[in-house]
Amino acid sequence: MGALLDPGTEIDGYLIEKQIHAGGMAIIYAVTAREDPGFPLVMKVPRLGFGEPAESVVSFEVEQLVHAALKGPFVPRFVAAGDIARQPYIVMERIEGRTLAEWVERAPVDPAELARLGAALGTALHGIHLQEAIHLDVKPSNVIVRSGGEAVLVDFGLARHAHYPDLLAEEIRSPIGSAPYISPEQVMGVRWDPRSDVFSLGVVLYELATGRFPFGSPGSLAALRKRLWRDPVPPRAIAKSVPEWLQEVILRCLEPNPDLRYPSAAQVAFDLADPAQIGVGPRGRKLRRDGRWKVFRRYFRAVGLEPGEAPEPTQRLAGPSIVLVAIATRHADDAQLDALREAVRRIRTAAPEQRLACITVIKPAPELGGETEDEAATSQRIKHSVVLRHWAEPLALEPGQISFHVIESNEPADAILKFARMNQVDQIVIGAPPRDVALRGMLGTVSSRVSSDAAPEPLQFLRLLGTVSTKVAAEAPCTVTVVRPRAAMPE
Amino acid sequence: MKLALLADVHANLEALRACLEHAESQGAERYAFLGDLVGYGADPGAVVDLVRGYVERGALAVKGNHDEAALAGQSESMHQAAERAIAWTRAHLSDGQRAFLAALPLTVREDGLFLVHASPEQPHEWLYVTDPARAAAGLEASAPASWVFCGHVHEPVLYTVGSAARPVAFRPVSGVAIPVPAHRRWLAVVGSAGQPRDGNTAACYAMLDTDRPALTFHRVPYDWRAAASKVRAAGLPESLARRLERGE
Structure with a gap:
């Protein structure tokens, strides 16, 4: 018609x-x-x-x-x-907002704003990946940014959903997608890897940061294939204003080998939400493209590359994830801390690519103003951060695998839940309430237990902790593992 | 109208009952049996009787190679365990049950549907639809039907073809309704109810909702322990019992 x-x-x-x-x-x-x-x-x-x-x-x-x-x-x-x-x-x-293409016109975009946009896009992509779909045509004109800053994905014409036959697979003889944005594996005809969207996200970030395409806009298959081995000019060599952390994120997204990229879009969003914690490596610091020898080795590998078989639909997008561990740094109980660490260790053995976010919630510093209060608040945060880091040391994780967050809030459960939702956490590990509290939690209401009874302070705190884990378990958007140290003696 | 499609029951009464019960709970209004009601399993008579009741009430059914072998005593192309099972089956069917199997057609064509046990290409050659090229040939032979259903291969697969000549193979996820609009052509291997071979012990069948139209593949856990014990008790080859226990 x-x-x-x-x-x-x-x-x-x-x-x-x-x-x-x-x-x-x-x-x-x-x-x-x-x-x-x-x-x-x-x-x-x-x-x-x-x-x-x-x-x-x-x-x-x-x-x-x-x-x-x-x-x-x-x-x-x-x-x-x-x-x-x-x-x-x-x-x-009808989504009210502006497409990301409007920001591209104004590139280079300020790093802080770019980080917000990138985090929103990563979050949106992960949102569809969790539903077993891959967009496969991620580009600025297919992303609408709402006035609140959230990203919305449109145009699913090249998308793949693991629950349905891939109708495009029968039609295509040559790679489909937008030449500047498609991943190396899409060039090879692979249409099942969610990390293809992570690559395209990297291209969008590169474009926002520098105003250029990392691989140009090739018009032939031979030219498209170049991205299998040739790395782009580092963004910092084009725009000095690009911070090292941003280049680290962009170039990790743009790795030709999907295994070397971020394992999920959620992890890109997680890093961009808190750039100070990004571990900058050689990728973030380099100012030149890779040397001839390194490129040649990648070329050699790429020449013999055949598209792999698609894994089973249900395994395809299960992927790695973000684990949040909530640690009560104010009242550290060694047995509880050990039990939490052991639980985290077991979870990580099953999926070593998982990111670990260690969180503690502390009371907000009184808002009185004045330098001394600020200093006290800062030292307070550092103190708790030290406890978090010390707790994690035996796990021996690399900087890119772990992060530490001291959050100020009077509502620990709400703070943990909010962090979990914002960062698309897949699993929460939290200490169990003392057993009598757990029992009461089942029998009575949650609020009755926070009342100021005559219990000594530590017990009161334990009860408060009980209400935190009870509430988190009840309201979390994901799996919650409630950890309790084994009783010292059989009763 | 919801049509439940079951293939390769292979004399497994436990699996057949589980699938029929599940299909009924899903609102099945009509049934189709895609051949190989007997062979391998220990309940050929009971399975034929149960299916015959459905056919008398309007269900569709086609003949499979094991059904034919059990009638004719011709099983030289089969492997040893299958051949032994066929000999055993022949001795355990009544005249009436044999007559029912003998009267089954090789194919059924009705309102955009085409039903057959193996490939529609040459139904009596019992060709396996195991790849897109075979599926393409089968779709060509069954034109212009929009929805082609077969069994014979004991793993569920859906092929579809649009404007291009080459169909795409898709391994379905249990319980997901896949839109199957009539402007395309579809060939579904519905999987085996009575002897799954894809590493999953659960019985397999498919449901076509012609109103939407959408196709859903289902996996139904059933009492394979009981079915395997009966196979052993009947003195049938041990490998046939193990197959039910492992689903492969």
């Missing part, structure tokens, strides 16, 4: 209001529905005329299939799809 629809046209109960965007592959209209869904709507209609390549039809079919399967705040809410053979369209939520 010819894609242009006049205002006032009605399609399957949706009334065309006006055209709001005309892209190369599709036109977007503002529409209203007979039954108001409670949020504004757009209809995306593909340009499918004579002479359109078969891929674009299939691509729209893929978009209908994958978008319909996705939920959550990182994609526009899917409303309806039109029969591909009769009247293809997608009706979805």
Whole structure:
């Protein structure tokens, strides 16, 4: 069908209001529905005329299939799809915001703002990876940034969902995607690795930081293949204002070998949320591209490279994750600390790529102002940070595998839960309440136990701790492991 | 309309009952049996009787190579354990049960559906649909049906073909409804109810919802211990009991 629809046209109960965007592959209209869904709507209609390549039809079919399967705040809410053979369209939520392309126009973007944008995009990508989908066409024009700073992903025409057949696999003979952004493995025809999105995220960050593409915009397969061995010019060699931590993140995303990249988009977001904790290595410091010998070795490996077999759908995206361990630095009980460490050690044995975030929640410093209070607060934070680091020493983790967070809050459980949600934590490890408290927790209400009874201070604290782990276990968005040291003597 | 499709029951009464019960709980309105009701397992008579009841109430059924071998006494192309099982099966079917198997057609074509035990190419050659090239040939032979269902290969796989000639193979995830619109053509190997071979002991079947249209592959845990004990008690080859215990 010819894609242009006049205002006032009605399609399957949706009334065309006006055209709001005309892209190369599709036109977007503002529409209203007979039954108001409670949020504004757009209809995306593909340009499918004579002479359109078969891929674009299939691509729209893929978009209908994958978008319909996705939920959550990182994609526009899917409303309806039109029969591909009769009247293809997608009706979805209209997202208010600006595309990331607007920031690219203003590149180089300030590192702090760039970190926020990158963290939002990493979080959004992880949000769809957790739903067994991979975007595979990550680029600035496919990312809408809401006024609150959250990123929303659009255009799932090249996406892959592990629960459905890959309709594009039958059509394609050559790599598909946007030349500047696609990963080396996509160039080789691999369409099942979520780390491909991590690579494209790296390209977007590079572009925001320098205003250039790391690998140009190649027009031939031979030129596209170059990214399998040739590393890009380090961002700091182009823009001196790029900090080392940012270059470290960008170049790690852009590693040709997926195993050397961040194992998940969530970990990119995690680093960008707290740049001070990024461990800068040779990647972050280098000012030149790799030497001829190193490039030659990569070239040699790339020449013989064959695309690997896709793993089982259910294993494909299970991937590594972020583990949060909550440590009560104020009332350190050795047995409890040892038990927590042992629990973390066991979790890490099963999945060594996991990141460990060590957290303690302390009371906020009184807001009185004045230098002495500030100094006291700082030394307070350092003291707790030292306890955290000391706890972690026996685990012998590299700087990139572990981070330490001293959070000030009067509500420890809320602070832990908030951190877990913001950073897409996959598992929380926390100390168990004393046994009598746990029992009461099951029988009575949580709040009754925080009341100021006559118990001595340490016991009161233990009860408070009990309420923290109880609340965390009840409300966490992920698995919670509640750890208790084995009783010294059988009772 | 929800159509439950079961293939390769292979005289496994426990698995058949578990699948039928599951399908009923999922709202199945009609049933199709894609061949090899007998062979390997210890309950050929009971399985044939149960399926015959469904067919009398409108279920569809086609003949498989083991069904035919059990009738004709021709099993020279089979491996030894299968051959022994066929000889045993023949002795445990009544005249009525044999007559039911003998009357089964090789293929059924109905409203966009095509049902067959092995590849639609030459149904009586019992070709295995194990790769996209075989699937392409099978789809060509069964045109213009939109939904082609077969068994014979004991692992669930879905092939689809659109404008390009080469189908894509997809290993389905249990319980996920996959949209299967009629503008494409689909060939599904529904997996084996009575003798799964993909490392998962659970029985396998598929459900087509023709209204959406969508196809869901299901895995149903069943009492394979009981089925394997019966195989041993019947004096059938040990390897056939072990296969049920390991699902491979």
